[in-house]
């Protein structure tokens with residue numbers, strides 16, 4: 531990541547296993563040395579109340595937003611108390627929609643923790659975003675959305691949905707081989723997704739391994 535010299539680090543959730551303050555502090559300090567802003571959103575293992583103390587830029591009171599002209603990067607909180615799968619209330623979706631409509635950015639990237647489409651891995655598709663069609667309906671109405679990105683699934687995933695890039699990021703801790711019925715450790719180890727967001731709305735992306 532340091533060699534990549536990112537303009538923004540997007541943390542797509544499950545930043546901590548135990549949601550301890552010390553674990554968030556450790557990640558925040560390490561990422562702070564990159565010199566790039568960090569937009570963080572919570573996953574099912576996180577405690578948003580603790581996490582937000584260490585990652586001020588995030589969906590702590592409505593969507594977390596970061597402008598990278600001509601792009602708007604949005605981070606949403608798809609977690610629910612005590613839930614492994616993802617959930618958005620109607621209020622969440624309306625605030626998401628209002629944030630998009632209130633932006634003048636030409637292109638929008640939407641990030642959340644839970645996959646809004648199946649990733650073909652039954653062990654984690656059991657815990658996808660619930661009622662994804664409610665979320666997808668808002669995406670379909672907003673023609674500036676170019677990319678939807680998530681974590682949670684522990685392997686890289688990419689697909690195209692109506693011209694929008696749908697991207698699952700691998701884990702920076704432990705990954706599974708894709709399309710397995712059970713979690714099957716990928717011995718290639720930790721990795722993360724890089725993205726280049728073009729001025730024309732194009733998204734170039736790939737996966738980088740730990741070196």
Ligand SMILES: [Fe+2]
Nearest residue numbers: 544573574682
């Ligand atoms: Fe997760």
